[in-house]
Ligand SMILES: Nc1ncnc2c1ncn2[C@@H]1O[C@H](COP(=O)(O)OP(=O)(O)O)[C@@H](O)[C@H]1O
């Protein structure tokens with residue numbers, strides 16, 4: 095039974111002491127929590143400084159080969175040169191925008207296709223039975239090897255990168271949307287039907303909202319995949335983009351350039367992740383705050 | 388038309404056999420004969436797992452009977468109709484919709500214009516005392532409040548037939564009595580015919596005009612008892628009346644035997 099829990103005798107017999115103590119205790123607890131956060135942040139920064147410092151020092155002392163491993167100061171110099179003087183391909187912003195543009199397009203197409211097909215197969219058993227084996231086979235192909243084929247098909251422009259991103263994004267989104275549609279609470283569906291919902295309404299207003307937490311989980315992973323698809327596509331053959339920057343740096347034995355491109359990519363991915371988390375908070379306002387999101 | 392004089396619900400030799408995942412057949416209910424008159428409040432009691440919920444899903448049209456016939460207002464049931472309201476045992480409010488939006492859902496699904504649907508929904512929210520909570524999400528409500536949302540969302544569709552599957556079983560005892568009283572008030576104005584499933588005999592006598600006792604599973608109707616207690620009733624008071632105690636004893640004699648059979652079977656399964 096879920097009644098009101100009985101009050102403990104201590105609370106009943108010493109109300110005065112309790113009301114006096116509570117704000118004080120809350121205060122102490124808040125201070126402890128703040129201190130803990132500060133310690134975590136400090137140790138984090140320290141760890142970063144130590145790793146970067148060690149890398150720099152070992153590289154300068156030539157314990158590790160600076161030609162292969164570069165060093166943080168060189169990487170930073172490279173990024174700074176790109177920012178101030180532009181890259182061999184044009185301004186850095188343009189390269190970032192090019193890659194991001196391809197990744198975003200691929201991501202949107204992949205997500206839309208994955209969600210639509212996932213929900214459709216989750217709802218229509220016949221479709222799932224017919225297409226299921228084919229999707230499994232396609233999923234077992236290492237899809238990254240399609241990137242060179244796409245370059246052959248669609249040329250050096252953005253289309254081939256978008257295609258690589260789409261095939262990487264599609265599958266995780268599809269499987270999550272499918273699972274989400276399958277695991278909809280049967281009671282909610284029954285309730286909607288009793289209230290008068292048509293099959294279409296059940297899909298749009300019960301199945302899709304229920305599946306959103308599943309879908310969002312895959313969106314996080316899949317944006318990373320979209321970036322990978324775009325980068326690999328550019329690396330194989332392109333006229334602009336971060337992936338081409340990596341390829342060119344590698345071609346001129348500029349290890350610092352490769353690392354610098356990686357740092358820029360990581361920053362882009364982090365920003366995208368932040369935006370996604372923000373959107374997720376907006377979409378899931380209806381969820382209890384402590385449900386793990 | 389005969390539809391006007393025919394009873395609200397009629398089960399004629401209805402039965403339901405499920406296919407189990409292992410490919411076997413499982414009889415959930417069999418040979419159900421039951422009539423619910425218009426405006427009548429019928430409570431169904433029976434041991435756990437005997438087939439009470441299955442009976443309701445047959446009446447609602449969510450499931451089809453594998454034998455016999457189910458009629459609502461004289462017409463055979465074909466799928467989910469627009470006459471029926473159903474309050475489920477488990478929470479079935481939509482967690483991503485606010486309280487108001489949950490209550491608006493039914494009329495909107497049935498094509499009522501938005502403004503009118505909102506107006507009706509607000510009126511029912513006022514009746515269940517949730518006006519101040521219309522912007523909350525279900526997870527921000529207590530169990531009792533969520534049940535009130537479910538009641539408002541059901542009543543807002545003006546159902547002629549109201550099916551309730553142990554609607555208050557998850558609530559604590561005080562809330563349950565309160566909700567029962569509120570249900571009586573809400574129902575009194577509607578003229579709906581009610582089938583109220585419960586495993587709580589006291590609750591069934593306090594609420595109903597007629598108590599139907601089901602046998603151990605696969606269930607069929609064992610006995611029907613008329614409850615002559617005058618209305619309006621207050622759940623907490625009516626159970627103290629001598630007449631109530633007498634009826635309780637009489638029905639328990641019938642129901643207790645089925646409960647014992649179910650329990651012994653359970654023990655045999657464990658052994
Ligand atoms: N969809 C189903 N498939 C197979 N068996 C079912 C299904 N639904 C219910 N049953 C079985 O039918 C019997 C009656 O179930 P139910 O109507 O839920 O009982 P009650 O509501 O009286 O507790 C149970 O033995 C249950 O396991």
Ligand SMILES: [Mg+2]
Nearest residue numbers: 439440476552
């Ligand atoms: Mg049940």
